[in-house]
Amino acid sequence: MTPNDTSSPEERDRLIAEALAHAEARDLSYRPPSEGPTRQWKGLVASILLMAGAALLVAPPTWLRGEPVPDVPASAKALGARMMLVLQAQEIEAYRQRYQRLPDSLDELGVVMPGVRFVRSNDRVYQLVAYGPDGRAVVYESTRPAPELTEQASDFMEGIDRS
Amino acid sequence: MTRTGSTLGNVLLLIATLVLVAGLLYPGWRARAFDQRVESVVAGVDMIRTAAEATLDETGAWPPTSSAEAVAPGLVAPDSSVVYEWRRIESAVVPEPPSGIEATLPEMDDEFGLDPPVPSPDYFHRGAISVHSGEEALLATLLQRYPGSFVHDTVWTLLLPRVSVAPE
Numbered sequence: 001m002t003p004n005d006t007s008s009p010e011e012r013d014r015l016i017a018e019a020l021a022h023a024e025a026r027d028l029s030y031r032p033p034s035e036g037p038t039r040q041w042k043g044l045v046a047s048i049l050l051m052a053g054a055a056l057l058v059a060p061p062t063w064l065r066g067e068p069v070p071d072v073p074a075s076a077k078a079l080g081a082r083m084m085l086v087l088q089a090q091e092i093e094a095y096r097q098r099y100q101r102l103p104d105s106l107d108e109l110g111v112v113m114p115g116v117r118f119v120r121s122n123d124r125v126y127q128l129v130a131y132g133p134d135g136r137a138v139v140y141e142s143t144r145p146a147p148e149l150t151e152q153a154s155d156f157m158e159g160i161d162r163s
Numbered sequence: 164m165t166r167t168g169s170t171l172g173n174v175l176l177l178i179a180t181l182v183l184v185a186g187l188l189y190p191g192w193r194a195r196a197f198d199q200r201v202e203s204v205v206a207g208v209d210m211i212r213t214a215a216e217a218t219l220d221e222t223g224a225w226p227p228t229s230s231a232e233a234v235a236p237g238l239v240a241p242d243s244s245v246v247y248e249w250r251r252i253e254s255a256v257v258p259e260p261p262s263g264i265e266a267t268l269p270e271m272d273d274e275f276g277l278d279p280p281v282p283s284p285d286y287f288h289r290g291a292i293s294v295h296s297g298e299e300a301l302l303a304t305l306l307q308r309y310p311g312s313f314v315h316d317t318v319w320t321l322l323l324p325r326v327s328v329a330p331e
Contacts, residue, residue: 056186080315
């Protein structure tokens with residue numbers, strides 16, 4: 001068709017109808033066959049998988065994570081505070097025997113046990129303080145150490161020396 | 164509009180699958196990482212202990228208190244949150260005077276003007292290996308693994324037997 005040609009109204013209507021039919025046919029070829037049910041199915045599966053994954057991450061079952069991670073028993077923590085006090089007291093008493101006086105501070109000793117405070121009352125008397133697992137102070141009184149404190153620590157150390 | 168909805172569904176499904184796979188793999192991975200960490204710390208403790216015992220065999224005394232790296236050269240902590248320590252704790256035991264002599268001492272004092280003999284103390288050294296860590300599970304595992312150890316606060320300590328030392 002040249003620029004000077006003119007088309008009849010019938011010819012134009014036919015061409016427009018053909019173009020519309022072609023466009024509709026192409027559009028239909030891109031559309032998935034059964035849209036609605038698939039979307040619902042994917043959404044449901046995605047929700048289930050998400051919840052299952054989140055549950056596994058937050059609270060994994062034993063068969064996935066193996067043996068549960070242990071905690072330090074409260075009794076072991078209580079023993080720990082007592083052992084620190086008794087070992088520090090031994091170090092102080094050895095210093096006292098060697099130099100015939102108490103140290104002014106724990107810095108004078110070769111060993112400072114972590115978490116132990118030294119309170120010197122006078123030239124002969126001192127207290128050692130540590131904090132137990134419940135946050136309460138455990139006190140080692142140099143003149144009269146509490147038997148439950150020293151006996152448990154002595155038994156523990158004797159067990160090591162025997163082994 | 165329909166194609167956008169379909170793509171969103173696929174993306175959601177992919178994300179959910181990834182979350183599930185992560186949920187299945189992560190606990191095992193975390194447990195394995197913890198086990199490796201424990202084994203690394205145990206190896207460090209054993210290294211210090213072996214080095215200290217070698218010094219004890221050579222010199223008859225535990226190594227003096229110093230950094231753990233000085234006791235066991237080459238020691239490397241698994242990361243900066245774990246710190247090893249070595250201590251030598253001294254104790255002195257004053258022997259009890261024999262009861263028979265004790266009973267007669269006052270009379271000797273009166274007769275000869277002598278002070279009762281003061282027994283000289285016996286000195287002992289005890290070795291201690293400590294691990295500082297804020298991870299309670301690690302401390303609890305070490306506590307289970309090593310008899311003769313205890314935990315105070317964030318410090319696990321393994322006590323080694325005491326040995327007698329000659330007075331200075």
